[in-house]
Amino acid sequence: MAEPRYQRRKEDRPQEISEAAFEVFAAKGYAATRVEEVAKRAGVSKGLLYLYFKTKEELFKAVIKSVVTRRVDALLVAVEETELSSEAFVRGPLLEFMKQIPRSPVAIVIRLLIAEGQRHPDLVDYYWDNVVSKGLTAIARLVERGIERGEFRDTAVRELPQLVLAPMMLSMIWRMLFTERELDTDKLMDTHIEMILAYIKA
Amino acid sequence: MAEPRYQRRKEDRPQEISEAAFEVFAAKGYAATRVEEVAKRAGVSKGLLYLYFKTKEELFKAVIKSVVTRRVDALLVAVEETELSSEAFVRGPLLEFMKQIPRSPVAIVIRLLIAEGQRHPDLVDYYWDNVVSKGLTAIARLVERGIERGEFRDTAVRELPQLVLAPMMLSMIWRMLFTERELDTDKLMDTHIEMILAYIKA
Amino acid sequence: MAEPRYQRRKEDRPQEISEAAFEVFAAKGYAATRVEEVAKRAGVSKGLLYLYFKTKEELFKAVIKSVVTRRVDALLVAVEETELSSEAFVRGPLLEFMKQIPRSPVAIVIRLLIAEGQRHPDLVDYYWDNVVSKGLTAIARLVERGIERGEFRDTAVRELPQLVLAPMMLSMIWRMLFTERELDTDKLMDTHIEMILAYIKA
Amino acid sequence: MAEPRYQRRKEDRPQEISEAAFEVFAAKGYAATRVEEVAKRAGVSKGLLYLYFKTKEELFKAVIKSVVTRRVDALLVAVEETELSSEAFVRGPLLEFMKQIPRSPVAIVIRLLIAEGQRHPDLVDYYWDNVVSKGLTAIARLVERGIERGEFRDTAVRELPQLVLAPMMLSMIWRMLFTERELDTDKLMDTHIEMILAYIKA
DNA sequence: AATGAATGAGTATTCATTCAT
DNA sequence: CATGAATGAATACTCATTCAT
Numbered sequence A, B, C, D: 001m002a003e004p005r006y007q008r009r010k011e012d013r014p015q016e017i018s019e020a021a022f023e024v025f026a027a028k029g030y031a032a033t034r035v036e037e038v039a040k041r042a043g044v045s046k047g048l049l050y051l052y053f054k055t056k057e058e059l060f061k062a063v064i065k066s067v068v069t070r071r072v073d074a075l076l077v078a079v080e081e082t083e084l085s086s087e088a089f090v091r092g093p094l095l096e097f098m099k100q101i102p103r104s105p106v107a108i109v110i111r112l113l114i115a116e117g118q119r120h121p122d123l124v125d126y127y128w129d130n131v132v133s134k135g136l137t138a139i140a141r142l143v144e145r146g147i148e149r150g151e152f153r154d155t156a157v158r159e160l161p162q163l164v165l166a167p168m169m170l171s172m173i174w175r176m177l178f179t180e181r182e183l184d185t186d187k188l189m190d191t192h193i194e195m196i197l198a199y200i201k202a
Numbered sequence E: 001a002a003t004g005a006a007t008g009a010g011t012a013t014t015c016a017t018t019c020a021t
Numbered sequence F: 001c002a003t004g005a006a007t008g009a010a011t012a013c014t015c016a017t018t019c020a021t
Helices: A013-032 A035-042 A046-052 A056-066 A070-081 A086-103 A105-119 A121-148 A162-177 A185-200 B010-032 B035-042 B046-052 B056-066 B070-081 B086-103 B105-119 B121-148 B162-177 B185-200 C010-032 C035-042 C046-052 C056-066 C070-081 C086-103 C105-119 C121-148 C162-177 C185-200 D013-032 D035-042 D046-052 D056-066 D070-081 D086-103 D105-119 D121-148 D162-177 D185-200
Strands: none
Touching: A013 A035, A013 A046, A013 A056, A013 A105, A013 B010, A013 B105, A035 A046, A035 A056, A056 A105, A056 A121, A070 A086, A070 A121, A086 A105, A086 A121, A086 A162, A086 A185, A105 A121, A105 A162, A105 B010, A105 B105, A105 B162, A121 A162, A162 A185, A162 B105, A162 B162, A162 B185, A185 B162, A185 B185, B010 B035, B010 B046, B010 B056, B010 B105, B035 B046, B035 B056, B056 B105, B056 B121, B070 B086, B070 B121, B086 B105, B086 B121, B086 B162, B086 B185, B105 B121, B105 B162, B121 B162, B162 B185, C010 C035, C010 C046, C010 C056, C010 C105, C010 D013, C010 D105, C035 C046, C035 C056, C056 C105, C056 C121, C070 C086, C070 C121, C086 C105, C086 C121, C086 C162, C086 C185, C105 C121, C105 C162, C105 D013, C105 D105, C105 D162, C121 C162, C162 C185, C162 D105, C162 D162, C162 D185, C185 D162, C185 D185, D013 D035, D013 D046, D013 D056, D013 D105, D035 D046, D035 D056, D056 D105, D056 D121, D070 D086, D070 D121, D086 D105, D086 D121, D086 D162, D086 D185, D105 D121, D105 D162, D121 D162, D162 D185
């Protein structure tokens, strides 16, 4: 009659805990997050959490890694397979990608990395390998192809894909810190892409 | 025998403690910083530290605020008083400013704000008022003056001074996280300024 | 493929668990022993273990009691039934018994009792009744019979059978603590018996 | 007016804490001892305890080592300096020593070592070096001197000083486990010494 | 003013025990 | 009967803050 005191749901637990942890880490940062709160939010006991994650730190790392978005891989693939002109790709899929990222969990992960990265170089490495490096490669490929096709001039942008992503980065930080201060981050990126294209178009 | 500690002016104490605290906060973040370590590094006792700063949090806020750089005010003044053309100012003092910031303590403060800002909105306000807002105003003024003088076209950049600073932001983050990965941040900013100017010049 | 575990008789389970528990308690002591490890070593689940033993403490007590050796009873019987002279019995079966005990599980039980006995007086009582008391009685009977037969003098040893066993006790402790430090415990007991006999022989 | 909330007594604290800890460890054993109870009994806060002892284990080791009795050294010295005959020394100071030890804190330390020694070999080493080894050396010296002087025969006891101490060991264990069961441990040792002397006297 | 000994609330982690499956 | 996922009380240790000296 009474509610069962608990459910056995071995398969789902890690995912549920990880999601709850992400929310709490996002809201409070690593140090200020209490394991107990994560457990409560996941609807499990502290003990169970420790059954799936050996330490708070391991939980943190698992959470960070779990957010590695498929989006970045998708971008790489899209660059290779698209039939759009390079300019059209920049104006379309790439711009869209740049607008999405600052709204996505990746932005939160970046914040956590900025806050905790010094003490977790392996996490930074992981993010470099699986996210940042791939994203930059995608941009670089796109620019190179544009140059090969005669769409773009051969400029310093070729070696500096970061230049394309700079306003995305700024938008991420902006949203973290200055949410309520007005900044039309979409327009920021529209304008930036406009400017870049004007600069590199043949 | 001992260091002539007693010669230190009492008036300097808060400053010395604050400097020591900045170093430790910078290295470890807020939570992982122990008040005792700050005191030790400042060469005072814990008790004395608490005489000047009522809590660790107050110390943190004082430290953050103490780093508010004069550089930003200087930039504002320079924009108003310069006799350079707008383009020359951008290529000269502004570019120099942008290259300096990511190497300066401001970068560290930004990291601390990103990490702790959510729980300290007043600190974010403070930084907004005293640093960010001023910096953006300076850029905006510069662009407006260029337009007034007929040097620049009237583009979206007028309302988006952030666009000018975006690569500076990216460089700051880059240095925090990916120090050892190669990126010529100076060239990044050179190119960006080149690009911006190409875009807005009449 | 798998071990034919299912062939094990259910009736053997408590015994198997108890044996596994003995090994772990012996290696780690009461507090440091985890029930889970006992279960694993016994090849059963934790739940099943708790079906047979209501608590860890009950398991501990059962284990301790299960080691009550038959050897002691055998010694008593042997004393009564032997046809050897008292001296011959001392030099033969008794000496052999004394040499065996420090190598036997009883030694481990004694260690566990020394460590945990204060909190488990009932265990100590049990061991007193079933092991120590019996052993001492056997020695006392032997000495008395020797006196009755005129083989031995009537000395204080009559009321102090512990005197005979003292080096056995020392050997047990020695092996527990100083395993690697050289001590020929067999020779110790040989000499001791020699000495005792010299003392009590008529 | 009100009682001061605490006293600063830096010098005395380690000693006080160590004594309190000895009592609790003695009563409960290592694992069952709660650091908080030690602190309470010492009349200090948990935090202060950790100021003087980095971990519970370090506290335990310090406590064990602090009990290293001067008695053993005294025995060694006495053996060397005495003007008594060897027999008189055995019947006098040595017998007295043997009767005291089972009543002294050393007995408790031995129990703790028996219980915890396996996990703390360094403690066992320490006790070997500072107590056991010295005690055995003293006995051995005594026997050797007796032989040199022609008081004693040259028997196996020369290489087995443990034989002399065996009933002391048994008495220690007896008191730990079977306190209330009658055994006149003093008489046990009287008789044993009698027996030994009868055996080794020339 | 200055010190640092002393406090105690707060937190990660463990593990005996239970109970849904 | 059997399992092992789930619980939660227990406990070592930390560190911001206080206050007797």
